[in-house]
Amino acid sequence: xxxxxxIAYVTVVSFxxxxxxxxxxQIGADLIVFNAKIFTGNRAQPEASAVAVTEGRIYSVGSxxxxxxxxxxxxxxxxxxxxxxxxxxxxxxxxxxxxxxxNYNIRxxxxxxxxxxxxxxxxxAARTPEGQWVKVIGGWSPYQFEENRFPTPDELQGAxxxxxxxxxxxxxxAFLNNRAMETLGVGxxxxxxxxxxxxxxxxRGEYTGVVYGNTWTFVAFETMVPQLKFDEEVSSxxxxxxxxxxxxxxxxxxxxxxxGYPKAEAMVDVLARDNxxxxxxxxxVLELGDGxxxxxxxxxxxxxxxxxPISPGQNLHPDLAHGHVYKGAGxxxxxxxxxxxxxDNPAIIxxxxxxxxxxxxxxxxxxxxxxxxxxxxxxxxxxxxxxxxLETLNVEIPLxxxxxxxxxxxxxxxxxxxxxxxxxxGIALDAKMALHGDAFVKxxxxxVALQTPxxxxxxxxxxxxxxxxxxxxAATFNPWVGISWMVSGKSVSGSEILSKDNRLSRAEALNxxxxxxxxxxxxxxxxxxxxxxxLADFAVLDRDYFEVPEDQIKSISSVLTIMDGKVVFGAQxxxxxSPELPETLPVWSPVRYFGGYYGEx
Numbered sequence: 296x297x298x299x300x301x302i303a304y305v306t307v308v309s310f311x312x313x314x315x316x317x318x319x320x321q322i323g324a325d326l327i328v329f330n331a332k333i334f335t336g337n338r339a340q341p342e343a344s345a346v347a348v349t350e351g352r353i354y355s356v357g358s359x360x361x362x363x364x365x366x367x368x369x370x371x372x373x374x375x376x377x378x379x380x381x382x383x384x385x386x387x388x389x390x391x392x393x394x395x396x397x398n399y400n401i402r403x404x405x406x407x408x409x410x411x412x413x414x415x416x417x418x419x420a421a422r423t424p425e426g427q428w429v430k431v432i433g434g435w436s437p438y439q440f441e442e443n444r445f446p447t448p449d450e451l452q453g454a455x456x457x458x459x460x461x462x463x464x465x466x467x468x469a470f471l472n473n474r475a476m477e478t479l480g481v482g483x484x485x486x487x488x489x490x491x492x493x494x495x496x497x498x499r500g501e502y503t504g505v506v507y508g509n510t511w512t513f514v515a516f517e518t519m520v521p522q523l524k525f526d527e528e529v530s531s532x533x534x535x536x537x538x539x540x541x542x543x544x545x546x547x548x549x550x551x552x553x554x555g556y557p558k559a560e561a562m563v564d565v566l567a568r569d570n571x572x573x574x575x576x577x578x579x580v581l582e583l584g585d586g587x588x589x590x591x592x593x594x595x596x597x598x599x600x601x602x603x604p605i606s607p608g609q610n611l612h613p614d615l616a617h618g619h620v621y622k623g624a625g626x627x628x629x630x631x632x633x634x635x636x637x638x639d640n641p642a643i644i645x646x647x648x649x650x651x652x653x654x655x656x657x658x659x660x661x662x663x664x665x666x667x668x669x670x671x672x673x674x675x676x677x678x679x680x681x682x683x684x685l686e687t688l689n690v691e692i693p694l695x696x697x698x699x700x701x702x703x704x705x706x707x708x709x710x711x712x713x714x715x716x717x718x719x720x721g722i723a724l725d726a727k728m729a730l731h732g733d734a735f736v737k738x739x740x741x742x743v744a745l746q747t748p749x750x751x752x753x754x755x756x757x758x759x760x761x762x763x764x765x766x767x768x769a770a771t772f773n774p775w776v777g778i779s780w781m782v783s784g785k786s787v788s789g790s791e792i793l794s795k796d797n798r799l800s801r802a803e804a805l806n807x808x809x810x811x812x813x814x815x816x817x818x819x820x821x822x823x824x825x826x827x828x829x830l831a832d833f834a835v836l837d838r839d840y841f842e843v844p845e846d847q848i849k850s851i852s853s854v855l856t857i858m859d860g861k862v863v864f865g866a867q868x869x870x871x872x873s874p875e876l877p878e879t880l881p882v883w884s885p886v887r888y889f890g891g892y893y894g895e896x
Contacts, residue, residue: 323367325349326860329359331375331835334802336382336810336824346380348831351616351860355827373855373869379839381805382825383545383832383858384774385812388626388669388702388723388763391539391576392552392559396432396523397531397767397891398884403435404771405893409442409450415889416454416462422883428475428520429455431462433768436730438788446470448504461520465731465769466513467637471504479519489515509635513768514553514583525561530880532562535767536574537876538891540864542773543834543853546617546822547574548815550626550669550702550765551581556595557603560611563619567612573863573874575832577620577816579669581627592657595624596664607667608817615859616830617818623667626702629653636673636703636727636769638735643673647680654684662688667698669723675706682714694719700815703727703765705748712749712756721759721814724748724807726777727770732792745794750781754803761811762804773892778804778840779849787849801841831860837867 329345335356345362347354355362366372394400401419406412412435420429437445451460452472459475471481480486481494481502492512495505506512523531539547552559556578566572582594599605605621612618627633632653634643653670661668672678678701685694700721701707707715707722715722728735728747736744753760762781766772780786781804784793799807810823821829835855838847855872856864865873879887890896 322349324354324362324365324370326371326373326831326857327362327366328373328375328380328833328835328855328857329363330377331380332377332839333380333825334382334805334841335826336806337826340826343825346825346833348857348860351831353825353827353829353831356825373872375835375855376868378854379836379841380825381543381834381836381840382809382823383834383856384543384808385761385816385822386539386544386547386763386766386772386774386808387761387812387815388550388725389547389766389772390550390552390768391532391535391547392549392554392562392578394432394535394767395528395531395552395554395559395562396430396517397535398527398879398881398886399428399430399521399523399531401429401431401885401889402891402893403431404773404891406435406439407441407893409437409440409444409446412440413446413450413454415885416451416460418888419885420455420458420460422888423458424883425458426521427883428459428461430460430520432517433463433465434766434771435464436787437464438730438733438786438790443788448472451504459520461516463513463516463768465637465727466508466510466635467639468508469506469513469516471506473504476502476504487515509637510633511630515586517553527880528562529565530877530884532566533571533877534879534886534891535772536572537864538772538895539574540856540858541852541866541892541895542775543836543856544774545574545832545834545856545858545863546812546816547576548622548812549576549578551579553581553583555582555584556580556598556605560603560619564611567615567619570614571874572612572615572618573858575615575617575816575858577617577622579622579625581625583630590657591627591629592624592660596660596666599666607665617816617822620816622816623669623698624661625669626671628657628668628670632677633671634673634677636705638727638731638738641738642676642706644676647683650677650680651684654681654688658685659688659692662692662694662697665697669700669702671702673703673705675708675711678704678707678711682711682718685718686714689718698815698817700759706743707748707753709749709752709756712753712758716756716758721761722753723761723763723815724750724753725763725765725770726774726780727765728792729776729780729786730770732780732786733788733790736790736792741792744792746797749797750793750799751797754799754807759811759814760807761815762807763812773849774808775851776849778808779845781807782848783845785845805840832858835869
């Protein structure tokens with residue numbers, strides 16, 4: 296009997312190694328990227344050269360030798376060519392769904408000269424069919440041009456004489472050519488009366504085509520131009536996400552669209568159904584209605600409880616973790632308290648009583664229902680009464696961990712930073728000062744601009760904090776423009792607009808676009824750093840962010856973007872790994888000819 300047990304033991308021991316090899320060969324890693332300079336963001340393991348991925352998560356991080364030892368016959372192995380690898384960028388506040396007209400727009404993002412920008416208009420006008428418009432809607436700044444100025448009405452008219460043209464600068468102003476003004480009926484009863492909207496006239500009393508307004512002006516304009524068909528909207532979503540992946544963006548929080556919930560979700564559903572959503576896209580619900588006065592919070596609550604019931608934290612994507620998760624209400628909770636950040640003008644100060652009423656009557660409804668919320672407030676003068684009322688509400692109905700945040704908060708004071716922190720809130724900054732800071736200097740003075748926002752104090756406070764783009768209209772969707780500004784202190788014009796004591800290190804700036812955004816997604820334990828167990832979202836850069844001169848940071852892009860362990864973007868020698876894009880719709884789309892960002896085509 297003992298001899299039989301001994302033989303059985305030897306047989307089992309002898310069999311185990313062979314069995315382990317077979318299992319290892321079967322399991323292994325799905326993907327290995329090696330020969331990389333990995334900035335992990337993980338203080339326990341700050342640097343490494345290789346990463347292994349299994350089933351959409353990071354399996355191991357370490358040396359080339361260690362990680363390549365995890366290879367199986369089915370492992371995809373990619374040589375990073377000694378390039379810098381970083382965690383996937385998280386844009387905590389952008390508006391992908393709001394820009395469903397992406398494929399109809401010429402993107403001036405990154406265009407270096409006004410001369411080239413005008414030529415792009417002429418080229419596009421030649422292929423734009425009768426009945427359609429030539430459009431440039433946001434993402435650019437006159438200060439990015441070598442000429443350092445806006446186009447003139449005569450230049451725009453000369454570039455596009457025979458198609459309607461609109462060129463929109465953020466939510467500050469727009470330029471219309473003669474054909475556009477005729478089509479819209481500007482100066483006649485056909486054109487609606489838009490509050491806070493001014494059409495510029497010359498010395499002869501003739502309209503110049505320059506329009507000044509605010510957010511609601513240009514939201515209304517967008518309803519007056521030709522609308523996309525549904526398949527064109529889906530194509531626009533595909534190409535806008537492709538543009539994000541190009542810069543290493545793997546997650547965004549969609550901060551609301553003019554379409555409202557659930558209409559905008561239909562586009563996402565098409566990509567989710569086919570497993571083609573190449574970015575994680577949590578979203579908040581913004582309800583603008585049809586233009587008639589509404590209570591926006593009541594409309595949001597009705598949308599998520601009656602129209603298409605959904606609860607906070609619910610994921611509409613069947614297969615992608617954090618793929619399309621409902622994150623709550625915002626970013627605008629009531630139109631009357633929206634302090635439009637137009638840096639060409641002085642700050643818009645809301646009556647304190649209106650801010651208090653917003654909290655007392657409307658935020659209360661959200662807190663009672665445990666619905667997370669985000670509120671756009673740019674200026675400290677408006678943040679103060681909002682926090683006054685929120686502190687009072689917190690005594691009556693404790694927030695008690697309910698996630699909420701201020702969006703933008705450009706001029707928030709140190710005192711109000713601490714108040715937000717004490718109430719358990721976060722702050723989602725944006726990098727608009729990088730594009731529009733020169734205008735801010737003219738309106739508010741250089742000394743104020745140098746401390747706007749208070750980056751150093753915000754980072755040192757320890758408050759949940761993220762940087763965002765607020766693209767695609769208010770600013771560019773390229774996060775590296777904002778990272779460049781945080782590090783160098785310079786705007787796109789090259790002007791100093793952040794004082795030296797208010798700038799961030801390269802690691803700190805990158806952190807606000809990676810680990811910082813994870814708090815807003817409720818993914819702190821699985822996103823934002825390159826570490827075992829985290830979701831496999833990372834990017835290999837075309838140049839080393841930590842070593843290139845400061846003036847090159849804004850030009851960084853990804854050559855390889857991995858989301859959920861899969862290649863979603865490849866360039867240069869990795870181009871063949873990139874998923875094949877469907878045909879651009881419509882066939883005359885500017886994106887087909889220019890790409891979504893200067894230099895892409």
